[in-house]
Amino acid sequence: MSAALTATRSMVLDSVLPVWIRADFAVSDAAERAIDEPERRRAAWMAAAQGGDRKAYERVLADSVSLIRAAARRQGVDADLTDDVVQETLLTVHRVRHTYDPSRSYDAWLSAIAARRAIDALRSRGRRGHRELHDERAYDMHPDEHDAAAATEREQAARRLHEAIATLPPGQREAVEQLGLKERSLAEASAHTGRQSGALKVNLHRAMKALRTRFHGEP
């Protein structure tokens, strides 16, 4: 519809305006198209991705990363948290890609999802920060790290923990290694292992339960 309007406007202007003004308008239209084009390109890629076009899908996701970062910044997300927002947004886009209507703005659709994920990340950090207050108190009460006996004890505890992890079933071991030892996010671990984030969560939960039972004898 906008293309039809532009064409009509151009025809009317061509017959009425002097040449130099027409040239000026032509430049303005070109500039307008240049601004508009990336969004239309992304919309077309996403429409093709909905039909199963993998190449178009990878292109639109890659093109979306900068938009997601901008949306996260607008919500006040710190730089260190932006990667998490990008990953969570990409995963959400994957799950809800059928809700995109190609006749509407792709950027508005994506930015709304990214803004929601940014707010989720900020809330999650807020909750974590609140819990970590107690860790600071624990740090004050921690025994001297340079104590040789304490160091040996820590090494033995670490070895026992590694041995216990090694005895876990493969799925649980993988979840502990990815999420606990390598400190990867759910999205990263999911991408690396090819497992659903839900399955990773369940495996981690089961592994923690098994390790707790082994060390403390409590379920």
Next chain:
Amino acid sequence: MSESRLPESLIQSLGVQLTPVRRLPPPWLRTIGWLVLVAAIAAGLLWHYGAEHMIRRWVAEPDIAVAGIGALITAVSAAWVAFTLGVPGRSAQWAWLPLPGLLLWVGASGLGCLRHVVMPGSTVATAHQSGDCLMFIISLSIPLSALLVWLLRRACPLRPVLTAVMIGLASAAASAALLEICHGFAVAVTDLITHAIAVGIVVLVNALMGGRLLQPALK
């Protein structure tokens, strides 16, 4: 370096998992789908009670007909807004759309309250009969709300509570409009309060439960 590599590996992994998807039908089409059930219930009530009594009441007390039309406009607009809010990127300002219908509904019902003062001969509902209205609106709102939630199962409402409020409003308004087919009394203050309580309960329950039910895509 790692900043760009992480989304890249995730994008590739999402590309591998890509399958064609069926697009979400537009909000107006899903609204019609829901209204088909409302129309089927209306047809059932008309078949049981007949249209004669309803038309006679409407001719004698036109404000009841206006209140019924207001309730119907509220139901249709709130249902459409619920479906619209299920698409990321659509403005939350659409939530104001049911307001004119709501004002017409409440205003005309309020005028009806004055009727028994102006026309002392009108049949006014007793507290017991008003209780029946309450049960009618609540019990009919349950399947209507359930159908709306089901129709929204593939959607992605980024404001789940607001969407759930719209579901509650649409269901309660549709139930109140259907009640007009078999409503045997002039609208008195007790009756109006009962209707308001019923609508309030339906909207509140939806807001409390629907917010959770509508979020599977975001988990």
